[in-house]
Amino acid sequence: MATALITGASTGLGRELASLFAADGIDLVVVSSERSTAQLTAVADELRSRHGIRVDTVSMDLSQPGAGPELVRRVDELGVDVEYLVNNAGVGILGLKIHECDPVAVSKMVQLNVVTLTDLTTLYAARMVKAGRGAILNVSSVAAYVIPHGLEAGYAASKAYVRSFSEAVADDLRGTGVTCTHLAAGPTRTEFAQTAGVGDWSRLDRFMLDAAPVAQAGYEAMRAGRVMAMPGLGTKAMRSLSALSPSRRLKAAISGYFVTRH
Template sequence: MTKARPLSLITGASAGIGAAFASALAARGHDLVLTARRTDRLEALAEELRGQHGVNATVLTCDLADPHAVEQLCTTLEERGLQVDWLINNAGYGVPGRFDQNDWPVHADFLRVLVTAPTELAWRLIRGMRELGYGRIVNVASLAGHVPGTAGHTLYAASKAYMIKFSQSLALENQELGVHACALCPGFTRSEFHDVTGTRSLVSKMPAFMWQNAEAVVQEGIDAVERGEAVHVTGWFNRTVKSLFKLMPDRLALRMSAKQSKRYRAQDSAG
């Protein structure tokens, strides 16, 4: 059964989609555990949401690239008696450039943050959800996980495709127990993501209809996981893109993806 005040854990909560999830869930009366690397931003957000909605907001600074981070985070939750009802696996970023031009530790950190850490968090927290007969897991994936991979940001689409398949299996395993899992797949979203990856000047040229704000993405995600959807692509434009690529022959889809990706992906020369 749903608790009067569910507790939501949100990774990457300091900005963008993560901060929007925190605001939306606080407005629904959820207590929060906010985690990211930037303590100052988390504290400011927590203070704001406490004042606006009267919720409890706990800040636990965490770098998910640390192999021990998830275990330490969950130990802290247990020590404080915090039972997570909603898990929002949102933390993420992109690594621009050709695959071989980045050092392996850069890729290893990326895979821990976008693949290993969210998977481990789900593994550690879902048992409590199953015991209570209620839980929600939102894995923030991407439209990129549904279309062919592109040159540059080599691991990004692959990591998001993994999260989609993982969410589907997780949903099927737990749907009879009141625990819903959903891969949320936005496209272009107004956030700091493109500033961090150095592609702001490229994506700023994209038409306005291709973009969504973080609040709209989050509302679709909350509605989708509550309905029990295993995968949800946000926005009419992104759903259209997904459908078109699904209908295309693989060779044509890959060629089109390669052509379009040059408009918004940071790429290095092949030589």
Template sequence: MSEGKRQKTALITGASSGIGYQLAHIFARNHYNLVLVDKKEEKLNEMAEEFPQKFGIFVKNLVKDLSIPTSPVEIFDELQQASIVVDVLVNNAGFGTYGVFAETDLNAELKMLQVNIVTLTHLTKLFLKPMVAQGYGKILNVASVAAFQPGPLMAVYFATKAYVLSFSEAIANELEGSGVTVTALCPGPTATAFQQSAAMEDSKISSVNRMMDTERVARIGYSSLMANKTVVVPGLRNKILAESVRFTPRKLVTKVVKSMHELKKN
């Protein structure tokens, strides 16, 4: 069938919660079949039961720990064997760690590098070639406003998001005219379980009550992906932050970011 008539499929990593969960809802409402990837099997099973009944789509669950290096190939091979064509790849999975780098847990940071950078790159490499071959495809990489500046007390996390942004912009340029587009979604602080998983609930930035909600971030990400935008920063305050660092001395930017991440004083 032609690309216009075949019901398209979106693969979403980190699909069980937060922005990934909201993106899954949006794609489902827009009649995309779904491949949902996460290590939380129970939540994926709930979605696989709910979504087909509610939206009339097909859902395939893949329970994978994306910190395991073999996961991307396993995902790709399973979908190849099932003859499932992925038209949209959403690299949403990611997490952060918090604390002074000299004291933070190395194993956690190595897993973060694997998920935030290596797995994202590996999945993109695997699914991009078939997209180029069919002359159509979309990739949404979830970066962060963290990508625009260094992040003391979250040094590795900020660096991973800088990679995602740079990588996305570069391959977006390479793919011009191919029918495949790449979008980097760069949200600011968002009301998810991120702060809790990063053990930074008591930091100043986590106490800010103006965090964007996940549904709004997902809507902006989806519409920007469909509009073939390369970089999107949801929210006016976040746009100003991302732009202002270009005109501010790097040392000052770093100090400001550190002050935002410091623990609240009792």
């Protein structure tokens, strides 16, 4: 049986993506941090009961050095064949200037958003190519398309990396039977804003989407082998506004307005 490995699966987009795979009868390995173990267990129990599939859980901190290879080792011990990899786990630090940020928190964010994602993609891509089948979905952000600006320097840069890396990987994998898709999610109703420190996202209400349709768009793009999905007219409008703004200073002011802590 094919198996999907999904990181950050206890809530939000990860949970919705797990439900989509499960509805198609695909076994799962779902991953979250230790502090979300209870939520992850509840997700696994629900999906097993509803869809009759195998669901294994792994609780570990993916923001630690070496987390990617360690997760692969743990999944190998389960004896499953990972045909689908979803790198959904990620964190943000928004609304702070770089000199106001905790350097340890920034380092852990880059480790999770960039290094662990890269390790997992590299390790599983090699296995998938050898098998001649597989698909990878990396969750990026519309921030990857917006002109760099203050108040989210590390986060926006990490998501720009995910976009660039995923598009290059998609080219590398062409003709192998394996695909790589990135999901450029816009503002989504999940726990992200709270964990990123913004709290009030009222300025983004008109652009907000529920997690389910965002996950659906990413899932469908991955299953179709497309390189990118950017769901939501509001998300596309944010990208276009940034691209059409006449000056870098104005672009930074527009983007920064939405992530200011207020």
